Amino acid sequence: xxxxxxKISQRLASRYNRQRVEQKxxxxxxxxxxxxxxxxxxxxxxxxxxxxxxxxxAGYKPKEQREAEQAEKERRRLQVEQxxxxxxxxxxxWIVETHQAPDExxxxxxxxxxxxxxxxxxxxxxxxxxxxxxxxxxxDQVKIALASKSARSALSARADEVGAVLTSLLGRPVxxxxxxxxxxxxxx
Numbered sequence: 358x359x360x361x362x363x364k365i366s367q368r369l370a371s372r373y374n375r376q377r378v379e380q381k382x383x384x385x386x387x388x389x390x391x392x393x394x395x396x397x398x399x400x401x402x403x404x405x406x407x408x409x410x411x412x413x414x415a416g417y418k419p420k421e422q423r424e425a426e427q428a429e430k431e432r433r434r435l436q437v438e439q440x441x442x443x444x445x446x447x448x449x450x451w452i453v454e455t456h457q458a459p460d461e462x463x464x465x466x467x468x469x470x471x472x473x474x475x476x477x478x479x480x481x482x483x484x485x486x487x488x489x490x491x492x493x494x495x496x497d498q499v500k501i502a503l504a505s506k507s508a509r510s511a512l513s514a515r516a517d518e519v520g521a522v523l524t525s526l527l528g529r530p531v532x533x534x535x536x537x538x539x540x541x542x543x544x545x
Contacts, residue, residue: 485511
């Protein structure tokens with residue numbers, strides 16, 4: 358019994374039922390899993406737990422439950438690992454494909470992103486990087502699709518600046534309209 362001398366093991370086995378002995382040994386196993394090396398005298402801990410009928414340690418879970426939780430964690434880890442093997446399509450890839458965005462609009466978006474990166478605070482750029490696409494630049498209004506409400510908020514607060522940049526890039530005065538288009542879950 359987990360390092361307990363034979364004579365003491367026999368005495369404990371004769372005085373206490375098997376369930377109690379196994380339960381107290383499991384308390385030790387649980388403590389050792391949570392805080393390895395914390396118990397300096399494992400045989401003494403188990404012997405006293407049996408003799409004094411100690412209750413479970415804080416946060417105790419029976420061995421079967423711990424094993425089931427560990428198996429579930431491993432299953433989820435493998436699922437995530439396998440999902441990572443096939444990278445999810447980015448919002449930008451999805452929006453370019455679904456809106457059949459011409460190269461000119463993709464290039465214009467890239468130029469706008471570059472100006473935002475150079476001229477705006479890093480938190481603005483990080484919010485909109487790969488999260489926007491100019492979907493229409495005809496006439497006097499430029500429509501920009503955004504991946505999230507936070508990206509829309511970041512750019513809406515700077516709509517005049519974005520409009521000025523696009524006016525400069527297009528060589529004509531334009532106004533800017535923002536629209537959030539979230540990628541459907543099934544398009545992942």
